[in-house]
Amino acid sequence: MGNINSVVITTGTHGNEFTGIYLGKKFEQFPNLIQHPSFDTRVLLSNPKAFAAVRRYIDKDLNRCFATTDLQNPQLTSYEDILAKNIYYLLGEESKNQQQVIIDLHSSTANMQLTIILKNQHPFLLQLAAELSEINPDVRICYSQPTRDSNYLCSISELGFAIEVGPVAQGVLNAELFQKTEVLIYQALDYIESYNQGLNQQRNSSLTLYQYTGVIDYPRNEAGEIQGMIHPQLQFRDYQPLNPGEPIFLTFDERAIAYQGTSTVYPIFINEAAYYEKGIAMCLTEKKILQI
């Protein structure tokens, strides 16, 4: 693989996730913070209208609008469908014709710490993930194979990934998390610079990867209304082992509901605000050690 030519930091793909948005504004005000000798870096605020409205999206979730068939479908004309086509027009060709890294910044109400979400296992991304895991104790690496085509913004580039930080409420800046995210971005850019300079030693290392296996919805009644909450013992325990029989929900009439699986899993995105409407109370992962 040749050198990385450019990095695009996309922010506000969800308009109420302030950490990335204001970090992007900082980088635009002080561009030297993200400049490196061997590649260009720029910032793109993905969904300005949703940011102005302090909402995740206007019509539909922008970060589910990037399936190739959807991008090519002229019948899809919602605000976010149009936006996705514009962003693809801006970045798609570039990402095909050069080595372009896309870093898409997100935040979560779940205790995601500094999660790097990979949508593919490109060797460069695995090496980057291994390096960041090694130097930054808050980093967690998830691998989530897109379920329908590659419908996430960061999937525009083979070298794209998302960063998901939390816990932080929507529409709020948490200074500590802002600073940690900032440091992580500098570490990622430094890694890319070293790679371009040929300074990264290809060494055998191991990488802890949390691989998506499925989701669990809230208990609901026939009308679809939720009938319980994340159990207090599980709240904020993202990335901790969850064993069969341990409680995951507490119903409004105070019954504990236990995890019914047959093996230990590692739940993430526990109690993510934006996932209530998606029917997701948590995502389940398997913990794997990868030799790379």
Add this chain to the structure above:
Amino acid sequence: MGNINSVVITTGTHGNEFTGIYLGKKFEQFPNLIQHPSFDTRVLLSNPKAFAAVRRYIDKDLNRCFATTDLQNPQLTSYEDILAKNIYYLLGEESKNQQQVIIDLHSSTANMQLTIILKNQHPFLLQLAAELSEINPDVRICYSQPTRDSNYLCSISELGFAIEVGPVAQGVLNAELFQKTEVLIYQALDYIESYNQGLNQQRNSSLTLYQYTGVIDYPRNEAGEIQGMIHPQLQFRDYQPLNPGEPIFLTFDERAIAYQGTSTVYPIFINEAAYYEKGIAMCLTEKKILQI
């Protein structure tokens, strides 16, 4: 003062504050939980359309629509203006003609614990507040004189107050906070029952009251964009003393901004998501001990 005839628990005055909304749904499903021999209790979901949209409001903040002049103004026809007039029609006459307690349930992204917000200092409310402070260690009492008429929903009744619980993200249920809020409501209803039964001994007691004195906005540029965040040392430290010279903000270019006041204050609503648009980074209070 005569007996309390009825209690109205209003929920979802802000549609994305789930704690009160789902607690109200629980009470509607299990009405015996809130029934008492000497008074009626009912639940009113104030803003169903905002709840369905998981937003604070559709057109404007419902909880600022109850000024008498606004309720009487036929020119005000936004969704929430109409809603406020309807709610006033439902509760206003009742509250004048009988002893009606209105408990308006809210949640906050700030560390408000279990805050009771009083809009007046009616002796009954002060006695109730003193009792709840004494039996529940998470309870804090705020007094905030409405700035323009009585423009809050709970102000429909002289015996109205708001409960503000946090920290919890918008659009999220936190089971621990849900349970604590539930207990607090039972304690309030029990107090009312005892009052009606003549069992509450009028004893001299002291009440710690946090009285609003003003607000502080975020540092902003000329375009009105925020230029900093709540300082990490202040985040989640609601109700803790803040002394002159102590940091309150951290700007994006990493300068700490100190509190410039001349005396110790007790900030609350620190980093409340819904207040960014109102120009409020925190509310300041004075701590007072009231002999009642």
